[in-house]
Amino acid sequence: MTDLILSRRHFLGTSAAFGAAALLHPFSARAAANQAHLRVLSTTDLHVHVWPYDYYADREADGLGLARTASIINEIRAEATNSILVDNGDYLQGNPMGDYVAYERGMPEGALHPVMQAMNVLGYDAGTLGNHEFNYGVEFMDKVNAGADFPIVCANFADKLGDGARNDTLHLKPYVLLDRQITDGSGQTHDMKIGLIGFVPPQIMTWDQRHLQGKFEARDILQAARAWVPEMKEAGADIIVALSHSGISTAPESEGMENAALHLAGVDGVDAVVTGHSHLVFPSEAYTSGDGIDVGAGTLQGKPAAMGGFWGSHMGLIDLMLEHEGGAWRVLTSESSARPISERVERKTVPLVESDQAVLDATRQAHEETLAYIRRPVGETSAPLHSYFALVADDPSVQIVSQAQTWYIEQMMKGTEWEGLPILSAAAPFKAGGRGGPDYYTDVKPGPVAIKNVADLYLYPNTVRAVTATGATVRDWLERSAGIFNQITPGEADQPLLNPAFPSYNFDVIDGVTYRIDLSEPSKYDPKGELINPDANRIKDLKFNGQPIDDAQTFVIATNNYRAGGGGNFPGNDGSSIIFVGPDTNRDVIVRYIVEQGTINPSADANWSFVPMEGTSVLFETGPAGRDYAAEVQGVSIEEAGEGADGFAQYRIQL
Incomplete structure (x- = not known):
């Protein structure tokens, strides 16, 4: 319960922490009594890119890094009455810093992985697994995750599958219900349970069979969702956000789909989807509207969704205008976007934000050790x-x-x-x-x-x-x-x-x-x-x-x-x-x-x-x-x- 208490305190203080000068989002500004604006901020596919640095080229890089994304996160939080921050997986492997920690420094007792140091500084509320979390083995992954000041959930990765998803022996909790107090448009506070459930591509069993075969199992994403989402509702979830480390595909539903986010959005009870894995941006011109995708509205099958690029290039954002009616909360309207940390100007990458000093300070030693390593x-x-x-x-x-x-x-x-x-x-x-x-x-x-x-x-x-x-x-x-x-x-x-x-x-x-x-x-x-x-x-x-x-x-x-x-x-x-x-x-x-x-x-x-x-x-x-x-x-x-x-x-x- 410690994690939830810490997260709750952060949740209540987001607006005040950045001063009264912050310009509120229209949802927050015009919310009436029994209406509340909730922002879901997300990162995905960080791949250990904490510093804005290309370790392969051994030089600074303005288009990547959680330290840069952090500045957007701080700004966005200040614009809303209520917000949560989540990560959508693939945080553990993908650059030499990740390899240095896994192969040389290791994870001795009490050690914190630099990506967890950064995420703890930013006060994440929850996260899920991506397929690259398994590249160094499950034991290593577990040691890293133990350092998170927030719950990490996954509903379809199991120590052993049962005769149905609800009978699986899952390696992590399938979901978490965050007990929050949110403020409505009249200034009144309401208790709310925000449900977060996570999913990883079942292809991990092929891609990392050397670590997983004979020891672990994975279930189809949609099977798991249809089993656990109803339980979340039964447990009192007012709003359910799916953390889908799975891309957006218009292919017909099939068992074992790698990119199941579009169909996941159609699962009854899911209110919003954070998606990723494909290293793309949603909503953006990378997708075309049709077959359940509405790029203009930022929705999948009518549900708000966001994909925040990769390596910290963007921060995914889902704005929900919620209304309390008949004893239940529902999504009245929504907006989705992906906020970039840089832009291309005359063939150059130009930063739009500076790095967050607290993130750099927390991970400086690991950065310097990585430089010596490479x-x-x-x-x-x-x-x-x-x-x-x-x-x-x-x-x-x-x-x-x-x-x-x-x-x-x-x-x-x-x-x-x-x-x-x-x-x-x-x-x-x-x-x-x-x-x-x-x-x-x-x-x-x-x-x-x-x-x-x-x-x-x-x-x-x-x-x-x-x-x-x-x-x-x-x-x-x-x-x-x-x-x-x-x-x-x-x-x-x-x-x-x-x-x-x-x-x-x-x-x-x-x-x-x-x-x-x-x-x-x-x-x-x-x-x-x-x-x-x-x-x-x-x-x-x-x-x-x-x-x-x-x-x-x-x-x-x-x-x-x-x-x-x-x-x-x-x-x-x-x-x-x-x-x-x-x-x-x-x-x-x-x-x-x-x-x-x-x-x-x-x-x-x-x-x-x-x-x-x-x-x-x-x-x-x-x-x-x-x-x-x-x-x-x-x-x-x-x-x-x-x-x-x-x-x-x-x-x-x-x-």
Whole structure:
């Protein structure tokens, strides 16, 4: 009950704490007797970005950081009579500070994780789990969560599932009822129970099976919601807000949906939805109205909803005008928005707020320790490591990952039944622009390579896996990867090359074979990996050791736990083909490889290219800094083609 008492005291003092000069929101200003304005402030997908600092680039970054979001939180609280602050998950992993705490500093007895230090300073009222909370194991997650001065809830992650959701042995409480006193428009206070229930994608069982398989279970989000929300009402919840670490999809409801927020909003009894996971903003032009989505009103199936970007880029905000009638509270009207901490001005990120000093002070030691951690040199590179052209040509940032994976798996196969089989390596570019913006690329100059550079090459704490695959599976694996490209019409100029719906982390390049990609063919698979054109054949001239690949031959492929366990829905990868489960992360393997080599040469070997098309050109966007490397790209001729959108540079390839 201590947490609730502390939160209640904060709740009552929000307006007064920032002085009488604050301009009240219209809901607060015009609320009548028995009407109350409640603000639901939210963060989502922080990924340990507490400071406005890019640890991979080792420089300040104005477009991220909870310390910046904190300033908006303080301002928004001051505008309302009543408010609560919640977090929607994915706070524990995602940058070198998270890795430093997990792998080096640890969580000794009594220690506080820096993200919890920051959240405690801000006085969060509740939170839920995201899928990345499980990346370091449940024991570590539990130690971190124990330091929260607020309840963390999750209704569909269980130690053991029962014969129905209400009989599950949940790892955390499914929901919390916050006892609050809210002030109405006449100045009168009312007791209110605000219900908060949390959900995580059930795909955690695949994505982190090394930590979860055989020990924990996950239930479908909507099954859990339909079981627990009625109990919350029975327990006296006046208002129910769902904390959904799950994106917004208009796909029909199906069991085990990853992005279930739209359907969750339709569950009877849910009054509002805080959503996330997709690293997008809602309401915004990233979504279109229809099929239950109303961008203008900021609603999903008529219920107010907000998604606050990622890394602290925005603060999600749901304003509720509540009315007490017939002994019950109901939502009279609502507004939803996402407040940014920065804006793009002339291709630069310009901050809209300054950092909150209290958050910086609380986490300064962890920040400084992280800086020391990332700056340690581990070797040297004789060539630049960059990812500016990783989606259009063989690339040094992907090459070095494959070299390290192959080196590692060759050692691991010795003395096993698989020794002697040819070893290939599959790797994808992680920092390749996209939603991360025009600066979101790997760029390591020749010279010393530090831990920060390795983290830059490989963003995620995946662990190494080896799988077996036939030559036919290798071909289909590459067909799946080739779905990142649009179908190109021969003879036409300046056609868009890349499909924006296809994430770069699913563009696997397989090292150890050579091949070409025929863009005149349609993609065999859609961006989610579903077979759509069974007869399509983009992969041409697929060879191993200079000879056409034997579809029946068996290969060992070095990859990561995400891909081997089914992540990305790649042919042949459902967990059944795994022959080796590495105890080491892919990052650790890269570090060891660089240490052993001393000096690495990551130059791409151009093992893949496009099939030429006479009189045909395509356009793509990359970071402006790629200009320094364009002439060195192997296997394709690249030329500048003007400015792209949102600070990107545009380039042309003559096929």
